[in-house]
Amino acid sequence: xxxxxxxxxxxxxxxxxxxxxxxxxxxxxxxxxxxxxxxxxxxxxxxxxxxxxxxxxxxxxxxxxxxxxxxxxxxxxxxxxxxxxxxxxxxxxxxxxxxxxxxxxxxxxxxxxxxxxxxxxxxxxxxxxxxxxxxxxxxxxxxxxxxxxxxxxxxxxxxxxxxxxxxxxxxxxxxxxxxxxxxxxxxxxxxxxxxxxxxxxxxxxxxxxxxxxxxxxxxxxxxxxxxxxxxxxxxxxxxxxxxxxxxxxxxxxxxxxxxxxxxxxxxxxxxxxxxxxxxxxxxxxxxxxxxxxxxxxxxxxxxxxxxxxxxxxxxxxxxxxxxxxxxxxxxxxxxxxxxxxxxxxxxxxxxxxxxxxxxxxxxxxxxxxxxxxxxxxxxxxxxxxxxxxxxxxxxxxxxxxxxxxxxxxxxxxxxxxxxxxxxxxxxxxxxxxxxxxxxxxxxxxxxxxxxxxxxxxxxxxxxxxxxxxxx
Amino acid sequence: xxxxxxxxxxxxxxxxxxxxxxxxxxxxxxxxxxxxxxxxxxxxxxxxxxxxxxxxxxxxxxxxxxxxxxxxxxxxxxxxxxxxxxxxxxxxxxxxxxxxxxxxxxxxxxxxxxxxxxxxxxxxxxxxxxxxxxxxxxxxxxxxxxxxxxxxxxxxxxxxxxxxxxxxxxxxxxxxxxxxxxxxxxxxxxxxxxxxxxxxxxxxxxxxxxxxxxxxxxxxxxxxxxxxxxxxxxxxxxxxxxxxxxxxxxxxxxxxxxxxxxxxxxxxxxxxxxxxxxxxxxxxxxxxxxxxxxxxxxxxxxxxxxxxxxxxxxxxxxxxxxxxxxxxxxxxxxxxxxxxxxxxxxxxxxxxxxxxxxxxxxxxxxxxxxxxxxxxxxxxxxxxxxxxxxxxxxxxxxxxxxxxxxxxxxxxxxxxxxxxxxxxxxxxxxxxxxxxxxxxxxxxxxxxxxxxxxxxxxxxxxxxxxxxxxx
Numbered sequence: 001x002x003x004x005x006x007x008x009x010x011x012x013x014x015x016x017x018x019x020x021x022x023x024x025x026x027x028x029x030x031x032x033x034x035x036x037x038x039x040x041x042x043x044x045x046x047x048x049x050x051x052x053x054x055x056x057x058x059x060x061x062x063x064x065x066x067x068x069x070x071x072x073x074x075x076x077x078x079x080x081x082x083x084x085x086x087x088x089x090x091x092x093x094x095x096x097x098x099x100x101x102x103x104x105x106x107x108x109x110x111x112x113x114x115x116x117x118x119x120x121x122x123x124x125x126x127x128x129x130x131x132x133x134x135x136x137x138x139x140x141x142x143x144x145x146x147x148x149x150x151x152x153x154x155x156x157x158x159x160x161x162x163x164x165x166x167x168x169x170x171x172x173x174x175x176x177x178x179x180x181x182x183x184x185x186x187x188x189x190x191x192x193x194x195x196x197x198x199x200x201x202x203x204x205x206x207x208x209x210x211x212x213x214x215x216x217x218x219x220x221x222x223x224x225x226x227x228x229x230x231x232x233x234x235x236x237x238x239x240x241x242x243x244x245x246x247x248x249x250x251x252x253x254x255x256x257x258x259x260x261x262x263x264x265x266x267x268x269x270x271x272x273x274x275x276x277x278x279x280x281x282x283x284x285x286x287x288x289x290x291x292x293x294x295x296x297x298x299x300x301x302x303x304x305x306x307x308x309x310x311x312x313x314x315x316x317x318x319x320x321x322x323x324x325x326x327x328x329x330x331x332x333x334x335x336x337x338x339x340x341x342x343x344x345x346x347x348x349x350x351x352x353x354x355x356x357x358x359x360x361x362x363x364x365x366x367x368x369x370x371x372x373x374x375x376x377x378x379x380x381x382x383x384x385x386x387x388x389x390x391x392x393x394x395x396x397x398x399x400x401x402x403x404x405x406x407x408x409x410x411x412x413x414x415x416x417x418x419x420x421x422x423x424x425x426x427x428x429x430x431x432x433x434x435x436x437x438x439x440x441x442x443x444x445x446x447x448x449x450x451x452x453x454x455x456x457x458x459x460x461x462x463x464x465x466x467x468x469x470x471x
Numbered sequence: 472x473x474x475x476x477x478x479x480x481x482x483x484x485x486x487x488x489x490x491x492x493x494x495x496x497x498x499x500x501x502x503x504x505x506x507x508x509x510x511x512x513x514x515x516x517x518x519x520x521x522x523x524x525x526x527x528x529x530x531x532x533x534x535x536x537x538x539x540x541x542x543x544x545x546x547x548x549x550x551x552x553x554x555x556x557x558x559x560x561x562x563x564x565x566x567x568x569x570x571x572x573x574x575x576x577x578x579x580x581x582x583x584x585x586x587x588x589x590x591x592x593x594x595x596x597x598x599x600x601x602x603x604x605x606x607x608x609x610x611x612x613x614x615x616x617x618x619x620x621x622x623x624x625x626x627x628x629x630x631x632x633x634x635x636x637x638x639x640x641x642x643x644x645x646x647x648x649x650x651x652x653x654x655x656x657x658x659x660x661x662x663x664x665x666x667x668x669x670x671x672x673x674x675x676x677x678x679x680x681x682x683x684x685x686x687x688x689x690x691x692x693x694x695x696x697x698x699x700x701x702x703x704x705x706x707x708x709x710x711x712x713x714x715x716x717x718x719x720x721x722x723x724x725x726x727x728x729x730x731x732x733x734x735x736x737x738x739x740x741x742x743x744x745x746x747x748x749x750x751x752x753x754x755x756x757x758x759x760x761x762x763x764x765x766x767x768x769x770x771x772x773x774x775x776x777x778x779x780x781x782x783x784x785x786x787x788x789x790x791x792x793x794x795x796x797x798x799x800x801x802x803x804x805x806x807x808x809x810x811x812x813x814x815x816x817x818x819x820x821x822x823x824x825x826x827x828x829x830x831x832x833x834x835x836x837x838x839x840x841x842x843x844x845x846x847x848x849x850x851x852x853x854x855x856x857x858x859x860x861x862x863x864x865x866x867x868x869x870x871x872x873x874x875x876x877x878x879x880x881x882x883x884x885x886x887x888x889x890x891x892x893x894x895x896x897x898x899x900x901x902x903x904x905x906x907x908x909x910x911x912x913x914x915x916x917x918x919x920x921x922x923x924x925x926x927x928x929x930x931x932x933x934x935x936x937x938x939x940x941x942x
Binding site: 217348 | 576578579621631632644650654655657659660661664665667688689711714715716759762763766817821822850880886888893904908909910911912915918930
């Protein structure tokens with residue numbers, strides 16, 4: 001795609017759409033919108049716009065489409081695969097000014113929001129109504145970003161990913177047309193599912209400007225347990241056993257022995273440096289929660305767990321889960337001055353032990369220090385690696401290791417990304433994972449965005465100036 | 472679209488793809504594939520083919536696409552909106568010969584099937600492994616038909632619709648290309664969600680030839696209750712209360728007083744002719760099931776229920792639910808010689824009482840005898856009507872009433888169809904419900920099926936010879 005670089009005429013035209021204080025071509029703003037929380041290098045946009053309404057987004061896109069200016073939507077910049085980096089320059093649309101909660105429809109377990117609201121802010125407000133939006137990606141992402149990447153996290157095992165919890169979208173197409181996709185009705189068999197097509201398309205098919213989300217009641221009761229095992233395989237087998245029993249945990253996470261070592265560096269009372277399975281149940285039924293925990297204990301013991309600590313109630317659960325919540329920061333603090341990469345791949349549950357074992361071996365073979373933090377109940381591995389990305393030797397090892405891990409995951413019937421999206425880094429696996437299906441995706445992209453202005457250089461492996469050869 | 476009528480050359484070409492005993496142009500076969508379980512009139516195809524493999528389907532579509540021959544996929548013919556009627560003639564692809572269970576992957580809670588297997592047959596086989604596929608449309612549909620229509624039913628409130636329970640598809644495009652969409656991984660953020668785009672597209676975008684379904688463990692425990700109310704509104708408010716409490720029933724169904732009257736015609740010990748709410752919980756936790764039932768009782772009593780009968784265990788649940796299971800047949804037997812229409816629309820939960828009350832009034836205003844059987848927990852109304860479709864006066868009243876009911880549902884933020892699909896009859900509401908989104912759907916259809924050979928005359932309101940003006 002040959003794009004047009006923003007000129008003075010364009011800037012004047014944009015200023016007739018949004019007020020001057022919501023356009024910037026200042027260096028610091030361009031830098032702030034050049035990269036996400038990623039190992040990919042940054043790319044400067046030419047202007048940042050903060051639209052205030054769907055109509056403004058529509059007018060901006062109509063102009064950008066006519067003049068072949070790239071447009072990259074921007075939420076909180078917390079993505080991990082370069083998903084919101086403006087690789088072809090052009091306009092970044094920052095949704096910070098469109099962050100209102102438009103309506104809490106408690107009677108329908110729904111909320112209408114603008115895309116710029118962060119899920120933590122939204123959930124804080126919703127808590128007053130006893131409701132919450134379950135997908136929880138960890139980072140304080142915006143709802144728009146979560147929709148773009150089909151974000152998920154530790155609660156997905158019970159409540160699904162973002163795609164499963166969005167009922168209805170307002171979205172602007174590349175040519176400025178505004179569509180409403182989906183329905184407020186909790187079920188529908190009416191026409192093609194445009195909402196779910198747009199969710200997870202990383203802003204390459206349309207720009208979401210409003211969403212109706214499906215909410216749940218905040219559970220009253222919590223129970224939790226922490227079990228240790230002498231291998232990742234045994235822990236993963238316990239995960240399978242818990243699911244096979246028909247239990248419905250609200251989280252099932254694995255940290256390996258190496259992850260525990262990082263956590264212990266900051267603890268006065270060290271935890272066992274063993275593979276650790278964290279289990280959580282939620283519900284309104286105290287007796288039921290205790291019974292579920294008892295069953296989970298049986299399964300863990302059958303799979304040779306070495307210890308099993310458990311507790312009922314929110315405080316007990318927070319105490320037991322502290323390890324998991326602190327892991328990310330411990331890992332970063334353990335590697336001062338280094339870059340941290342969270343690898344992401346997912347496989348069918350039965351292949352999860354194979355994936356974890358092989359991924360750790362691959363990292364070792366390439367001389368990478370790694371440890372596992374995994375949404376095990378979803379078959380979703382995260383392998384955490386730290387190093388200096390500007391060191392070509394490290395970068396080369398990292399790239400090769402990640403390629404091997406993803407290729408192995410796909411060979412097990414899995415996916416190149418469980419929750420971080422394709423962005424820049426995973427485009428090279430699209431053909432491997434989707435084959436002919438990728439051409440269908442490309443056709444849909446061409447149909448909806450014939451000039452390729454929407455978030456170019458993402459999802460589909462196309463040659464885009466400046467996108468380079470990045471892992 | 473101008474279609475080519477099958478000639479001798481075409482038949483010879485088709486005979487080179489499938490063996491002669493799997494092609495028929497015989498009158499009785501054409502008649503058997505002319506209409507579904509519908510109020511729409513039938514349309515004769517020109518040939519019926521029973522393909523045996525994905526490759527055969529691919530070869531058939533390649534030929535049909537070159538020669539502009541319509542192709543309509545066919546499962547069990549149990550659809551209710553003319554979804555599989557070959558309105559433009561051409562080829563019907565009957566999947567009866569592709570009904571194998573290819574692999575039960577109990578360790579992943581997955582099964583690989585061909586589209587011609589019926590869900591009842593499949594679930595009987597899966598039960599030996601303690602597993603089941605939850606969407607339950609009532610009629611013994613094929614999995615292919617359920618995927619085409621995004622079928623759901625009484626278990627959807629707990630487990631979701633078909634779209635939520637399909638992980639991966641093999642599908643053949645109009646030009647014969649074979650794609651695999653989705654992943655065996657339980658979660659993925661990899662590329663555009665082609666699987667969910669195809670699911671619910673009623674065979675108009677691609678023909679599904681294999682599917683990987685997500686399974687659940689069969690619950691060990693059942694509890695159930697039957698509560699009666701003096702109005703549909705009160706029953707619907709109890710439904711809301713149960714959901715708001717955070718309970719997760721596996722079914723929440725409403726039959727109105729009129730439906731009970733039909734049931735009582737065949738009973739020796741008559742039931743109260745009151746609006747009846749049927750509640751079911753499933754789980755592996757006996758104490759939890761009893762506690763849930765206790766909470767449901769409290770909610771029903773707060774909403775003024777007149778009686779509340781409850782039971783724990785599978786037999787008790789079957790006894791209590793007998794009413795619901797027998798309703799459909801009672802209604803048909805009560806109207807010998809007449810046609811039965813099951814109207815379908817869905818709205819957000821809070822608007823469900825409004826929809827039910829208004830729908831019954833509209834039917835009354837048009838002089839139609841009607842009664843309610845609703846998947847109330849999903850906001851999904853079914854209004855059952857009987858009459859003689861060949862009587863123009865009845866047909867006119869029916870059409871006007873259904874138009875008013877659907878228009879009202881959409882005005883409440885609802886959908887023209889909760890679970891029966893658009894088919895022929897609901898195309899006229901696509902513009903009303905989807906607006907500009909319908910043009911996007913049309914564009915996707917044109918891109919994937921430029922010659923319009925796949926199930927013409929369905930979903931999108933296009934002028935197709937012979938499709939007529941059918942409600």
